[in-house]
Amino acid sequence: MNATPEMMFDVLIIGAGVVGLALARQLANRDRKLVVLERNERFGQETSSRNSEVIHAGIYYPREFLKSRLCVEGNGLLYAWCRRHDIPHARIGKLIVAVNEDEEAELARIKAMAAGNGVSDLEILGKRRLRSLEPAVAAQAALISPTSGIVDSHRLMQSLLAAAETQGAILSCRAGVTAIHRIAGGYELEINHGAYRVATKILINSAGLHADAVAYRAGIDIDAAGYRLRPCKGNYLRPSPSPSLRHLVYPIPLKNNVGLGIHATVDLSGRIRFGPDSRYLNGEEIRMLQDGEIAKTNPTAEKANLYAIDKGREKDFAAAAGKYLPGITEAILFPDMSGIRPKLQGPGEPAADFLIREESDRGFPGLIDLIGIESPGLTACLAIAAYVEKNFF
Numbered sequence: 001m002n003a004t005p006e007m008m009f010d011v012l013i014i015g016a017g018v019v020g021l022a023l024a025r026q027l028a029n030r031d032r033k034l035v036v037l038e039r040n041e042r043f044g045q046e047t048s049s050r051n052s053e054v055i056h057a058g059i060y061y062p063r064e065f066l067k068s069r070l071c072v073e074g075n076g077l078l079y080a081w082c083r084r085h086d087i088p089h090a091r092i093g094k095l096i097v098a099v100n101e102d103e104e105a106e107l108a109r110i111k112a113m114a115a116g117n118g119v120s121d122l123e124i125l126g127k128r129r130l131r132s133l134e135p136a137v138a139a140q141a142a143l144i145s146p147t148s149g150i151v152d153s154h155r156l157m158q159s160l161l162a163a164a165e166t167q168g169a170i171l172s173c174r175a176g177v178t179a180i181h182r183i184a185g186g187y188e189l190e191i192n193h194g195a196y197r198v199a200t201k202i203l204i205n206s207a208g209l210h211a212d213a214v215a216y217r218a219g220i221d222i223d224a225a226g227y228r229l230r231p232c233k234g235n236y237l238r239p240s241p242s243p244s245l246r247h248l249v250y251p252i253p254l255k256n257n258v259g260l261g262i263h264a265t266v267d268l269s270g271r272i273r274f275g276p277d278s279r280y281l282n283g284e285e286i287r288m289l290q291d292g293e294i295a296k297t298n299p300t301a302e303k304a305n306l307y308a309i310d311k312g313r314e315k316d317f318a319a320a321a322g323k324y325l326p327g328i329t330e331a332i333l334f335p336d337m338s339g340i341r342p343k344l345q346g347p348g349e350p351a352a353d354f355l356i357r358e359e360s361d362r363g364f365p366g367l368i369d370l371i372g373i374e375s376p377g378l379t380a381c382l383a384i385a386a387y388v389e390k391n392f393f
């Protein structure tokens, strides 16, 4: 079927993760025909439902990064949204713990870095204060971040979709974008290998782990542009019996921000998980991820193997978590879940920022790419959406 005038949208968003849905909520209005295309059966089946669900404060990222600005803005916007829309969330606070003197020195550095990002409410706690707050944690000192918290990401996505739909937006699932062609005044997209076509004036690529593939399909040389993603897996294990914790508990972050180190997260039901660790996918796994993306069968099922918890991680997790939670041993750790980070930063490379840009200068007017939206993308989703509207609409 060729695109008919009825199927010409003003705005088309590829990807119904938390960012695509936040964009739909931000940009939908009664005078705009807006559609979100999602290839899975439902919204939010990928990275947006495979993460720590932490509302970050914006502590760690370099000051000049969009990540840092959008995280700080997103934190406030997200708490306000959750209150207004009754989304389960809790501002439980986060402790970054130092287990020796070297790490104690790091706390001051992190505090100063956070202040540079506009996060000035961090406080250093001595051993006694820390003990009174979290008796199970053994550490010399800690930084407490009172604005860190947790959120029910599924309910958040539901609320964003409902708000977008109220403004006339449409979500179309089982609609994988398999080809993109430039047409006068916009783009024509083939859905599910040509099963049907739609056209749009503005095309937003919010395809998470496949944002590089979508940009490629639009005609961008992703290697020259630096858009090729380096997927990086994170496993979670759960302790049983579980220690009792009231705060999120993080170690000093890893060098280069590959990950934040194996931390303890508490979910809204009080359940503790450890993770995520960090492992770049190998070539075979990357092919599997990409095959899933272009396969005619259900891509979620295709990728099931990729999300299987890596075997034999208990020892490393016990060593990492046991540093600040004595009593965590291999024997009490069990597989929980995993997620894959859509990283622009390759192994050994410096940290990379979110990449959000309109592509007129590459010859693709009206194409807006969002690439490398890894953590803190959940926290920042509302701020990312506001940024896109402010800069490109």
Ligand SMILES: Cc1cc2nc3c(=O)[nH]c(=O)nc-3n(C[C@H](O)[C@H](O)[C@H](O)COP(=O)(O)OP(=O)(O)OC[C@H]3O[C@@H](n4cnc5c(N)ncnc54)[C@H](O)[C@@H]3O)c2cc1C
Residues within 6 Å of the ligand: 014, 015, 016, 017, 018, 019, 020, 021, 037, 038, 039, 040, 043, 044, 045, 046, 047, 048, 049, 050, 051, 052, 053, 054, 055, 056, 175, 176, 177, 178, 206, 207, 208, 209, 210, 211, 214, 233, 234, 276, 293, 338, 339, 340, 341, 342, 373, 374, 375, 376, 377, 378, 379, 380
């Ligand atoms: C292990 C881990 C822990 C994390 N922890 C946190 C945290 O605690 N706090 C935080 O703020 N952030 C965290 N993040 C980051 C956060 O989860 C992501 O930044 C966020 O979910 C990204 O949302 P998204 O909408 O961009 O991507 P996704 O949720 O991946 O959505 C993209 C969507 O696009 C669809 N799609 C792809 N290609 C096509 C196509 N061709 N046609 C149609 N649809 C397509 C996919 O099916 C998918 O549904 C974590 C990430 C990971 C991996």
